[in-house]
Amino acid sequence: MKQTTIPGLIDHELEAQAMSLFQSAKFKEASKLFKKLLHGSDNNAWRQKLAYCYVQRAIGFASKAMYKEALVLWENHIQYAQPPYAAYDQSILWRLLANNQADIQQSLGELSTEQLDKQYPALAAVLGLLILTERAEIVQDLPQDSVFIAHYTIVQTAIQAYQDNHSEKLKDTLKLLPYRSAFRDFRSLLNAIITMDSSLQQAQSLLAKISANSAYFPLANLLHACTKEGAELLQELVHLSHQQRRVIGDIKGLTKRQMEFIEYYCRQQNNLSDKVQFNMTLHFQSLVGTELAQQFCQAMMPRYPAGKKDFDKHFAEASEFEENRINALNCEQDDNLYDAGYYWNLCIRNLEGESADNGFKIALILRHMAAQAPAGDERNDLLIKSLDFDAEDRSSYVQIINYFSYQDGTVKDYKLWLNKALEKFPQDIEVLTLAVKLATGNKTYKKASQYASKILKIDPLNSFAKQTLFSSHMAYARRLMCEKKYLLVAKEIKQLEKLNLGKMYFKQVQLMHALLCFANEDKQQGLQKIIAALRTLHTDPVSMHLDAVLQALLNGLPVSTILRELPSAKECLLSAQELTEFIQQLSRYLNDNYDREYIQKALDKIKAPLKKSIAEQDYTEQLILSLCQVLDKIGHFELLRHCAKTGQIKWKKPIWMYYRIYADHNGEVEEGYSYLEIQRLQNANDQASREKDYPTAILIDTLLDRYFAEHPQQSMGFLEGLLGFDEDQEDEFDDPLEELFGHLPDGVLIDLNKVAESLTKKVTPEKLITSLLQQADGHEGLLMAVMQNPDVFSALMLLKASDELQIDIEVNIYDVIEVFDISESNNPLPFPF
Amino acid sequence: MQTPYEILGLEADANDDEIKQAYLQQVKNNPPDRNQEKFQLIHDAYRSIEDHKSRLKYDLFTIPVANFNTVIDQALHTEQPVALNFQSFKQILTVSIDDANLLSAIAEPEKS
Numbered sequence: 001m002k003q004t005t006i007p008g009l010i011d012h013e014l015e016a017q018a019m020s021l022f023q024s025a026k027f028k029e030a031s032k033l034f035k036k037l038l039h040g041s042d043n044n045a046w047r048q049k050l051a052y053c054y055v056q057r058a059i060g061f062a063s064k065a066m067y068k069e070a071l072v073l074w075e076n077h078i079q080y081a082q083p084p085y086a087a088y089d090q091s092i093l094w095r096l097l098a099n100n101q102a103d104i105q106q107s108l109g110e111l112s113t114e115q116l117d118k119q120y121p122a123l124a125a126v127l128g129l130l131i132l133t134e135r136a137e138i139v140q141d142l143p144q145d146s147v148f149i150a151h152y153t154i155v156q157t158a159i160q161a162y163q164d165n166h167s168e169k170l171k172d173t174l175k176l177l178p179y180r181s182a183f184r185d186f187r188s189l190l191n192a193i194i195t196m197d198s199s200l201q202q203a204q205s206l207l208a209k210i211s212a213n214s215a216y217f218p219l220a221n222l223l224h225a226c227t228k229e230g231a232e233l234l235q236e237l238v239h240l241s242h243q244q245r246r247v248i249g250d251i252k253g254l255t256k257r258q259m260e261f262i263e264y265y266c267r268q269q270n271n272l273s274d275k276v277q278f279n280m281t282l283h284f285q286s287l288v289g290t291e292l293a294q295q296f297c298q299a300m301m302p303r304y305p306a307g308k309k310d311f312d313k314h315f316a317e318a319s320e321f322e323e324n325r326i327n328a329l330n331c332e333q334d335d336n337l338y339d340a341g342y343y344w345n346l347c348i349r350n351l352e353g354e355s356a357d358n359g360f361k362i363a364l365i366l367r368h369m370a371a372q373a374p375a376g377d378e379r380n381d382l383l384i385k386s387l388d389f390d391a392e393d394r395s396s397y398v399q400i401i402n403y404f405s406y407q408d409g410t411v412k413d414y415k416l417w418l419n420k421a422l423e424k425f426p427q428d429i430e431v432l433t434l435a436v437k438l439a440t441g442n443k444t445y446k447k448a449s450q451y452a453s454k455i456l457k458i459d460p461l462n463s464f465a466k467q468t469l470f471s472s473h474m475a476y477a478r479r480l481m482c483e484k485k486y487l488l489v490a491k492e493i494k495q496l497e498k499l500n501l502g503k504m505y506f507k508q509v510q511l512m513h514a515l516l517c518f519a520n521e522d523k524q525q526g527l528q529k530i531i532a533a534l535r536t537l538h539t540d541p542v543s544m545h546l547d548a549v550l551q552a553l554l555n556g557l558p559v560s561t562i563l564r565e566l567p568s569a570k571e572c573l574l575s576a577q578e579l580t581e582f583i584q585q586l587s588r589y590l591n592d593n594y595d596r597e598y599i600q601k602a603l604d605k606i607k608a609p610l611k612k613s614i615a616e617q618d619y620t621e622q623l624i625l626s627l628c629q630v631l632d633k634i635g636h637f638e639l640l641r642h643c644a645k646t647g648q649i650k651w652k653k654p655i656w657m658y659y660r661i662y663a664d665h666n667g668e669v670e671e672g673y674s675y676l677e678i679q680r681l682q683n684a685n686d687q688a689s690r691e692k693d694y695p696t697a698i699l700i701d702t703l704l705d706r707y708f709a710e711h712p713q714q715s716m717g718f719l720e721g722l723l724g725f726d727e728d729q730e731d732e733f734d735d736p737l738e739e740l741f742g743h744l745p746d747g748v749l750i751d752l753n754k755v756a757e758s759l760t761k762k763v764t765p766e767k768l769i770t771s772l773l774q775q776a777d778g779h780e781g782l783l784m785a786v787m788q789n790p791d792v793f794s795a796l797m798l799l800k801a802s803d804e805l806q807i808d809i810e811v812n813i814y815d816v817i818e819v820f821d822i823s824e825s826n827n828p829l830p831f832p833f
Numbered sequence: 834m835q836t837p838y839e840i841l842g843l844e845a846d847a848n849d850d851e852i853k854q855a856y857l858q859q860v861k862n863n864p865p866d867r868n869q870e871k872f873q874l875i876h877d878a879y880r881s882i883e884d885h886k887s888r889l890k891y892d893l894f895t896i897p898v899a900n901f902n903t904v905i906d907q908a909l910h911t912e913q914p915v916a917l918n919f920q921s922f923k924q925i926l927t928v929s930i931d932d933a934n935l936l937s938a939i940a941e942p943e944k945s
Contacts, residue, residue, distance in 0.1 A: 062936060090939050097932055122939045133930050163919040193922065196915050215938040219929035226915050226925075230906030244928045251921045253913030261908050277901045287908040299899035329896040364890055 011040055018049070027053040027060075051081035058094075059087060067098035088115075089123035096130065096138070108141035117147045124148050124182035126215045128155075132186065151181045158190060167194060185216040192223060200227045226251050238266050257287055274304040282314050290315070298322070302330050321350035337372050344369050363390035370399075379403070394428060397421035401434050414438065429455055429462065436468045440593055445472040445479075466501050470508075471592045473499070477512060482556035486520040507536050511547075515555050518562075527565045534566070540578045541569035542606050542613075543585055549602035550594065559605075569606055574613040579623060586630045596634055603636045611642050621651045628659050637666040654684035655696045662703060669707040676757060678707070736819040737791055740811050741798060748807065755801035756794075768800065769793075782813075785822040792820050836898075837878035837891065852882055 018033035031053035034046050054077035061070035074091045085091075092111065095103045116124055131139050131152065142149060154176045161169035171194060177187045192206035204227050210220035225236035225248050233252070237245050242263070249259045261284050268276050278300050285293045294315045301307060311318070328343035344365050351358035351365075366386035373379040380403045383396045401421060404414035418438055421431045432455045439448035449472040455465035477492035493516065496509045511533035518526025530551075534544045544566055552559040574582060589599050603610070614624065624643050631640040644659035661677050673681075681700055688697040741749060759768065769786055785792045795816045802809045816822075838845050841855040856879040865872040882888045917925075 059940065063933075065932065090936070093935060093939055097935075126935050126938050129930070129935075133927055159919075162922070193917050196917060200915070213938060215935055216929075217938075218931045218934050219926060222925050222929050223917075226917065229911075230909050231902035233909060234905050241928070247921070247924045247928050251915065251917055251925065253911050254909065258909055258911070265905075272901075277899075277904070281901075281904050284908055288904050289907055292904065292907050295897055296899055296901070296904050299897035303899070325893065326896065329894065333896065360886075361889065361893060364893055368894055 011037065015046075018046075022049055022053065025056070027056045031057070047080040051077045052086070054080070055086045059090065062090065062094050062097075065097075067094040070094050071098060071103075084119070089120040092123060093126060096135065104138065105141050108138060111142065113143040113146040116143060121180075121182065122215075125185065128152065128182040128186065129215045132159075148182050151177055151183050155183050155186060158187075162190065162193075170194065185210050185214045185220075189216060189219060189223060192220075196223075196227065203227055222248060234262060234265060237262055238269050257284070260284075261287055274300055275306070278304050278307045279310070282310055285314065298326065302326070319350075321347055321354070324350060332372065340372065341369060359389040363387070363393065367393065367396060370396075375403075391424070394421075394425050394431070397424065398430055398434070401431075405434070405437070427458060429458055432458075433464060436465070440468060440472065443475070443593070445476045448472040449476075466499070470496065470499060470501055470505050474508070474512065475592070478554045481515065481519060482554075484519075484556075486516060489516050489520075507533065511537065511551065515551060515557060519555070519557055523561075527562065530562060531565055538585075539581070540574055541567045541572050542574055542609050543578070543582050545569045545606045546582070546585065546602050549605050550589065550598055553598040553601060554594065563605070569609050572609045572613075573617055574609070576617070576619055576623060579613065579617075579619060579627065583623075583626050583630055586634065590630070590633055599634050600636050603631075603634065603639060607639055610639060614643055614646050621647065621653070625655065628655075632659075632662075632667070635667065637663045653696070654687040654691070654693065654700070657681065657684040658696060658700050658703065669703070669710045672711060673707060676760060678704075679757065737795060739819050740795055740815060741809070744809060748809070751805060752798050752801040752807075752809075755804050756797040759797065759800060759804065768797070771800070779817065779822070781822045782817060785820055789820065792816065792822070795820070836895075837882045840874060840878035841882075847882075849884055852879065856883075 014033055014037055018030050018037060021027075021030035021033065031050055034050040034053065037043065037046050038050065054073045058070040058073035058077065061067075061073060071091065071094050074085075074087065074094070078085060092107050095107050116127075127138065127142070128148070128151075132155070139149070139152065154173060158170055158173040158177075161167075161173055170190065174187045174190055177183055181187070188206055188209055192203045195206060196203040204224060207220045207224045207227075210216055214220070221236075222240070222244060225233060225240065228236055237248065240248070245262060245266070246259065249262065254262070261280075264280065264283075265272075268280070278297055281288055281293050281296050281300075288296070297307060297311050297315070298318055301311065324343045324346040328340045328347060331337070331340035331343060348362050348365055351362050363386040366382050366389070370379045370382035370386065373382060380400055383400050383403075387393065387396055387400075397417065397420065401414065401417050404410040404417060415438065418431070418435055421428075422435055425431045432451050435451045436448050436455070439445070439451060449469055452465040452469040452472065455462050456469065459465070473492055473496045477489050477496070480486075480488045480492060489512075493509060493512050496505075496512070499505070511530065514526055514529030514533045516526075517529050530548070534548055538544045538547060545563065548562050548566055549559050551557075552562050586599070590596075614627075624647055628640055628643045628647070631637075631643065640659060641663040644656055644663050647653075647656040648660055657680055661673065661681055664677075665671060665673065681704055685697055685700040685704070688694070688700060741752075744752075769783065782792070786796065796813070798809075799811065799813060799816065802811075836845075838847065841847075841852065841859055843852060843855050847855070856875065859875045860872065863871045863875060880887065881891050
């Protein structure tokens with residue numbers, strides 16, 4: 001082609017532009033430029049690109065069902081391309097869809113056998129489907145010698161067999177179609193239809209094999225929908241056309257009303273609000289059934305309360321009980337237990353009014369309410385009330401007994417409910433166990449033995465019962481020993497031997513034997529036997545001493561006589577293992593309800609080696625903590641103090657501060673704690689919370705609660721107390737400390753407070769007062785005021801702290817004297833002497 | 834969420850015996866060593882309705898669930914099995930024809 005106006009340079013720019021548009025899939029614009037370029041010079045690459053642009057544009061038009069336009073563009077592409085043409089198979093389909101008969105005949109007539117059978121399998125599959133559905137006539141235009149036509153003949157035979165209901169023939173015929181046939185998917189679909197009668201699941205898996213790219217995919221989808229029921233079917237139907245839904249409805253045997261339901265749902269599917277669901281259920285009540293419709297609508301009511309009127313119109317008004325029940329459950333779901341309780345009580349009232357047979361339901365509701373209620377009186381009362389309506393619930397009895405067992409001053413109730421439970425459930429191990437515990441606690445060992453024996457009859461391996469039985473016999477034997485009824489002691493020991501409980505128990509029986517020998521037969525021989533028995537029980541002299549003292553005290557025997565014969569424990573240092581066993585021994589004594597006073601006395605005898613061991617041995621923190629716990633239970637505060645001091649030096653956990661202060665006050669709160677002690681406990685509590693050491697935090701909280709209950713005036717924090725942040729006095733300005741330091745920012749006050757605290761640790765109060773008095777030139781009244789009013793001391797301490805910090809707080813000692821109204825000499829002494 | 838009755842494949846008015854039989858059958862079909870979670874579900878379902886007392890408890894303290902799917906299931910319930918005779922097949926074949934699908938079937942031929 002002759003180049004006229006576009007020089008090479010412009011060609012180059014045009015080409016770049018065309019390529020850019022081409023790559024951006026702007027085929028229309030690109031094709032214009034390529035055409036322009038080709039006007040200038042013939043270039044094979046440009047021709048190919050232009051042809052490609054035409055094809056892409058043709059495909060674009062076809063996708064918008066503009067088949068004629070697509071075909072024009074495709075024809076244009078031929079001018080710039082060589083066979084085999086791109087999208088040739090598609091162009092044939094476009095012709096079919098454009099429905100120009102002459103054109104169709106021509107294009108199908110040009111289709112060779114090779115092309116139909118091998119080159120365009122997708123086209124063959126589509127033509128196959130069209131021949132089977134709406135374009136049967138085109139079969140005559142196709143190459144008659146093709147494999148396609150041969151397979152079509154097989155398919156026709158299969159369809160005839162299907163029409164004649166010859167399923168075997170149908171199956172056999174389908175087998176003739178090979179995998180690579182254009183009718184392959186049709187074969188799979190017919191196989192799925194055959195299988196539907198016997199197994200819907202198998203049919204579904206056959207249908208799932210049809211690829212989403214297959215021309216038969218929509219048919220597979222429709223057949224798949226046919227295999228579904230109910231909500232699943234509806235989910236399939238919403239994606240189909242109205243016509244398709246009708247066909248499937250016919251196949252499924254759905255009624256006209258059911259089809260109306262489906263159509264209604266399809267119209268509302270994007271707006272399926274609670275209201276729509278509620279109204280649909282009411283509207284199609286004849287399909288849903290009155291019972292289900294009522295259930296559903298009632299359950300919807302909390303979400304759609306506006307439906308109440310319609311509900312009442314369609315159904316008999318919901319029973320008051322049912323309404324209250326649902327309200328109660330909904331409140332529970334919202335964690336609103338208060339209102340839930342209100343509705344449950346209404347339910348109970350409804351049930352009481354309805355019939356006398358509702359007792360069990362009422363009992364269940366009361367127990368349900370109890371389970372929701374926090375542990376305490378309310379829960380217990382509900383459980384007790386529930387037994388008025390159903391007295392056979394063992395669990396309620398157990399819960400009630402357990403509740404009373406942990407309360408102070410409820411022994412009478414505890415016994416009452418335990419007796420009731422024993423009467424109702426005489427063979428129940430849990431109830432019998434509670435009875436054993438009560439009897440042991442009351443030191444009625446015979447009773448405890450009886451209950452324990454009963455448990456062992458039901459459960460011969462019950463270790464608690466074994467232990468209790470043993471302990472009860474032991475305790476009884478000791479009591480007899482104290483009463484010097486030695487024959488009866490011997491009888492009890494025989495009973496103990498008969499129990500045959502194991503090695504450890506046997507050793508204790510041996511010790512009892514030895515003690516009896518010492519008390520009643522031969523002192524010397526008895527002593528030797530005691531020592532021998534203790535040696536088998538313990539490996540270290542400390543534990544031996546402890547046991548010996550305790551046994552002597554419990555059996556009313558002379559402690560010193562027995563101790564004299566034992567190896568000395570004074571210099572003994574317990575190993576970690578020995579201390580562990582020692583702690584276990586103490587725990588056993590506690591479990592067996594040994595008199596704490598006796599245990600304390602026994603501990604007094606061995607406190608020297610114990611203290612030495614704790615100070616010198618390198619025990620783990622956990623081991624000393626275990627010892628502290630058991631010493632706390634025993635109430636031996638001297639040893640507890642020693643442990644706490646050691647622990648505080650060695651370790652940083654807040655529990656040590658707790659034990660330190662707790663033991664310093666012998667576990668009591670009646671005597672006042674110092675300000676510093678309270679402060680330290682509060683700091684330790686904060687630390688425990690920070691470190692998520694909740695058991696310690698609870699211990700400290702409990703102690704502080706006890707303390708503040710005893711000393712309510714000190715329940716304010718130091719700074720609050722200092723600045724008078726009492727609610728009643730908040731607006732008043734009559735607190736001298738407030739007057740003196742109220743102007744200081746909180747941060748400064750906190751700093752002053754910290755320094756004041758550390759000063760009290762470093763210097764004795766006497767020295768501090770002397771130094772403070774010097775600042776006031778020996779003001780005599782000041783000393784008196786410090787003694788009479790702790791607030792004066794606090795004020796002076798804060799002054800001292802400001803000196804230490806070198807902060808000017810605009811307050812001096814004369815301000816203190818003035819604000820507290822301290823005169824030079826006329827303050828009377830606090831005592832009349 | 835399925836009710837215990839649905840889990841065990843029972844009607845809501847099933848009696849003790851029927852419930853027990855259904856439970857045993859379900860356990861047989863879903864032993865714990867095969868699917869522990871499913872077994873637990875079946876076991877819990879059984880425990881919640883095994884006798885009159887537990888059923889009463891279940892009825893009292895179970896909040897009715899407004900499950901619209903249950904409504905749909907009931908509304909579209911049909912006793913008729915899928916009957917796909919030749920006429921139906923022809924109908925469904927005809928309505929399945931979709932130009933867009935035909936186009937895409939050729940545009941993106943399956944690679945086999």
